[in-house]
Amino acid sequence: MQKILVANRGEIALRIMRSAREMGIKTVAVYSEADRNALHVRYADEAVFIGAAPSNQSYLVGKKIIDACRQTGAEGIHPGYGFLSENAAFARLVREAGLILIGPSPEAMEVMGNKLSAKAAALKYDIPMVPGTEEAITDVPEAKKRAIEVGFPILIKAAAGGGGKGMRIVNNAADFEEQMQLAVSEATSAFGDGSVFIERYVSSPKHIEIQVLGDTHGNIVHLFERDCSVQRRHQKVVEEAPSSIITPAIREQMGKCAVDVARSVNYTGAGTVEFIMDDELNFYFLEMNTRLQVEHPVTELITGIDLVKEQIRIARGEVLSFKQEDLTIRGHAVELRVYAEDPANNFLPDIGTLQTYFTPKGPGVRVDDGFEQGMEIPIYYDPMIAKLITYGETRQEAIDRMVRAIDEYKITGITTTLGFGKFVMQHEAFASGNFDTHFVQKYFTPEALQQDNEEEAFIAAMVMDRLLSRTKTVASPAISSIESSNWVKNRKQN
Template structure:
């Protein structure tokens, strides 16, 4: 069955099966589109911003994601009870779960994402490599099938030449990935990669590809409708990473020539078309120092870093996802779009960059986000709330726009200087370090930036006395506001359905 039941019928109610900043971001666009919204929440998220923003909110379980945001049955029951005719999965959690997309179709609910077949095809990295080979998309030398034994892997590595990359076949995000520079280290690295792949994805299959030295991570945003139209919305550079996970992104890349951009864009479109893709997705490439590019993977969902693409194209990607999900035609091509200026994103995590980016969750005693021309803050937690240990420790995404790259970076530095957070360590000092680093400003960096260029001792850490005063002021403010007779979320007798009084007033006005 198609994942898009009755795609000619306009959407009425969207259930957002997520939390944090991405849930808030999707809900806001839904409201702009005049759609009724439904939120779901775990026990500790009861008072989270996304819960208050929705028209209705339903409790789906305790803190562990496996018992709440990953509970397909609970979410589908909420869709049925609330009358939701669409589910937007955001990113993470169930967003790339083909079984969930299929279950939505079986329940006659639109899954705001690609068909289950496309998710499965691109979720299995070996199957994806086979598709790319057939579609003529450039790939680094390596295997298209999973490696059966360590001995086979050693032979393959010898053939393609060290260094090589061992990668999990069933997942991404740096899990089940090992770089091997010397033959004597191969067996141990493969064993560790398989073990991590099994624990992370329940699948220990791995494949091998040539490791690209001095790589840059560049991805292309894809949109595809149900009428045979597939386009790209140019690229994002995502090379500043820790533990193979992104921290800083920008659009466009500072190194692509117009010719290479065109070729990579065409390859990205071919990759999407090879699996019958629909909705928004991202095709990721590794690019070497000579601008040779190689397919890495496709993320079959909206990306965390999508705001930088929105800045430079003027396209609301969530609005386009909703249009596609209900069967509308895109109505434009890549040639109708242009890159307007430059945008940079800093992910503000509750992590300590001076301690190898260890998570530092806890109460958010102070959160004063920057503002002003060309500044956007997507936050999923607010002052007086808490960054929970159970989930990703993101506080917000800070993005800035400028007429050119230098302007966007300078505006980001200003915004980072204005950003006030107390109660936990954050990645703000690291992001400031990167923005001021000569290599980054000149566009001369690789995915090894953190390992090779970052010196924790060079961080301009905030003044401890100022932090202590800010924390005290925030605590006093929080206590005062708790004593006021502020509106609260009203519950029904059974405690399962919650309706925001703010949203009620807005709907009556």
């Protein structure tokens, strides 16, 4: 492949294009009306307009993507993540058009895109499963009976689901019928498929995932684990690699299971096998994501492997250039998703203009973003502004660098998750590794951010006063008056 089209936008489009450029491959951007001036459009060698701002009129229209390939002569398509990245019907269109999808086969997408068929495939290799049903269940009385057999609390999950949609926790039999009806209704609305199944609810789970790579010659390796347990609304906000609690023996077991899951569908390309882990370090298969993950940079930093380059090489038909025994973990990496969201208001999305936008720099800091100062955050897409990733020789060094990087990251005009990220880094539960997917519910309150904001405002006032005092011919009493104020005394006492 000498030219590829990146069927995505924002930071992931830029990230893919940079690796392609290093490989001497030309890139084609596609863009909607909202992204006419986006950075990925300016960076690519060519750009093709594909429609109005709503994604169902642009980035989700497979025919427009394929037409753009024909128009520019692009031989392959990298879908990034989101949009069409796990759409088996689109993968078939690409194949039928004589183009190369930089990703797995449509058959693998179909099997792993449904949680029930994914479980069935994984069971061929005796992968550990959470006790529950192995098939879709629609009869409410029968479902209730099965739930009682499994034991409460139980989790009702949409078979075609993701992102926490179509998911309900049920603590007792009396609430079951209402919660199942809600789960079916939400699954039907979100995915056009109301199929649900039942699992025992793991009350204090860790969310651990394993990165895998498979080539077209039958070679499959894993690139160790990521801990993605800090979440809001069942979606990740903070990720790290490796996990702070997994032993080498468990890592080897989980890695083998992940490779077997991939082998069950003859997987090619980059994918992620996700597990939940209980407080006794027992792990259970959750699902497989048949694409590159948002959090892939932490794996790249601890292994030295460029996952995008590997995806492209695999799509070209090349053999993996390394074996499992060649891979080792070096250091530690942490990632914070910098969202345009208000953590103090239930993480609701915030839109507006990036009035100030300065990214952190220095040793061990990586920023994958798709914005610059003065740009607007569009309402049509995911509100992620950037991924902030830090690396250190030890976990503590990576965390310390993250705190430093968050302090250096300057964004005004919108509310972001930067303050929340600093709260996580400095919390004892995160520092100790003793946390699970309920971190936000257990520890986070809006008041925690308010205190930080007050301290930052106080420091800013002190700095400004000192700057102003330098312009005066006599010593200014402002500092002493600030320090003697009741507000400052109360701050010091608190």
